[in-house]
Amino acid sequence: MKREIIETKDGSKTIHLPELNESYHSTHGALQEAKHVFIKSGWDELKKSTCSVLEIGFGSGLNAILTLINTEKDQKKVHYTGLEAFPVDKDEVTALNYSEIAEISPYHEEYLLLHSSPWGEDVKINKGFTLRKIELEMADFTPENEVFDLVFFDAFGPRVQPEMWERTVLQKMYDALSPNGIFVTYCAKGDVRRNLISVGFEVEKISGPPGKREMLRGVKK
Numbered sequence: 001m002k003r004e005i006i007e008t009k010d011g012s013k014t015i016h017l018p019e020l021n022e023s024y025h026s027t028h029g030a031l032q033e034a035k036h037v038f039i040k041s042g043w044d045e046l047k048k049s050t051c052s053v054l055e056i057g058f059g060s061g062l063n064a065i066l067t068l069i070n071t072e073k074d075q076k077k078v079h080y081t082g083l084e085a086f087p088v089d090k091d092e093v094t095a096l097n098y099s100e101i102a103e104i105s106p107y108h109e110e111y112l113l114l115h116s117s118p119w120g121e122d123v124k125i126n127k128g129f130t131l132r133k134i135e136l137e138m139a140d141f142t143p144e145n146e147v148f149d150l151v152f153f154d155a156f157g158p159r160v161q162p163e164m165w166e167r168t169v170l171q172k173m174y175d176a177l178s179p180n181g182i183f184v185t186y187c188a189k190g191d192v193r194r195n196l197i198s199v200g201f202e203v204e205k206i207s208g209p210p211g212k213r214e215m216l217r218g219v220k221k
Contacts, residue, residue, distance in 0.1 A: 003088075005095040009210070013096045015060060015088065022160045024059045026186070028211030031062070031101060033186065036209035038063045038152045041217055042184035043070055046150055050077045054143065054176060056164075057154035058082030058133060060096055061114045065104055068114075068129045077128045081148070085137040088115070138169055143176040151177060153185035158192065165192050171199045177220045188214040 006016045010029030017023070026033040043053075055063055064080055071078050088096075093115050099108040110125050117123040119135045134141065138155075151173050155164040163169070165187070173183055183196070188205060193216055196203045201218030208215040 003092065005092065012062075012098070012101060015092060015096070020156075020160050022156050024057075025062065026209060026211055029209070030060075033209040033212075034062045034066055037184060037186045037215055038154070039066050039070055041206060041215065042150055042152060042182055043067055045182055045217075046076075048076070048149060051149040052079045052147060052178075053081065053150045053152065054148040054173075055080070055082045055152040055154060056138070056173075057152075057156075058084035058087075059154065060088055060098070061093075061111065062098060063152050063154060064114050064131065065098065065107060065111045068110055068125060069103065069107060071128045072126070075128075077130075079122075079130045079132070081132045081134065081143075083134050083136060083138070083141055085135065087119075087133075087135060090115070138164060138172075141172070143172060145175050146178045146181075148176050149178055149181050151181070151183045153183060153187075157187060158189055165189075165195065167195045167198055170195050170201075174199045174201060174220055179220060181220045183218040183220070184215070186212065186215050188212070188216055192216065 003015050005013050007013050008027050008030045010032045012031035014023050014025040014030040098104050113125050119133045123131050125131050158165045193203055196218045202221050203218045205214045206217055
């Protein structure tokens with residue numbers, strides 16, 4: 001399927017799939033969305049000094065590099081697992097040009113290493129950030145129970161990938177989280193919220209990123 005690089009309203013770029021009319025990040029601002037949904041509403045809620053993060057939809061690596069930057073800022077250590085069925089290629093990484101973003105530019109080498117590191121292995125990107133990328137579709141992915149403190153759920157939306165938002169998938173996410181673990185996603189659809197509640201999450205609607213009124217955050221109790 002054709003993928004193209006487009007510029008979003010905050011000046012950062014994302015990958016767009018014309019056939020599906022779907023983008024990896026919000027066209028209202030890829031960087032703003034990533035920072036609001038996954039850092040402010042997820043990462044900043046963690047109180048542990050050592051933690052484990054699972055990202056569903058590793059994609060461009062934007063959420064991962066922002067987490068790495070905040071790991072250093074907050075003096076935390078993280079093991080970051082990224083699930084991705086269709087990895088981006090070197091040319092796409094270059095065209096996204098995230099290393100030109102002011103807050104990411106000092107981490108240019110680390111960002112490139114996120115993409116060049118081998119799949120299926122733990123790779124120490126810097127002293128506080130260890131990455132494991134997994135190239136699998138969700139149907140073939142069964143994470144261990146209670147090993148993650150935070151889930152970034154960044155799959156394509158229910159219109160494009162309804163199977164990713166079904167109860168069986170969200171049950172995997174619940175089971176993978178440790179007690180008091182946090183699940184965050186940009187999506188705020190009612191049926192997704194109901195599915196999250198049905199598998200055991202305490203769910204709240206919170207303010208969304210630019211261009212989106214609400215998003216969802218769940219906590220495993």
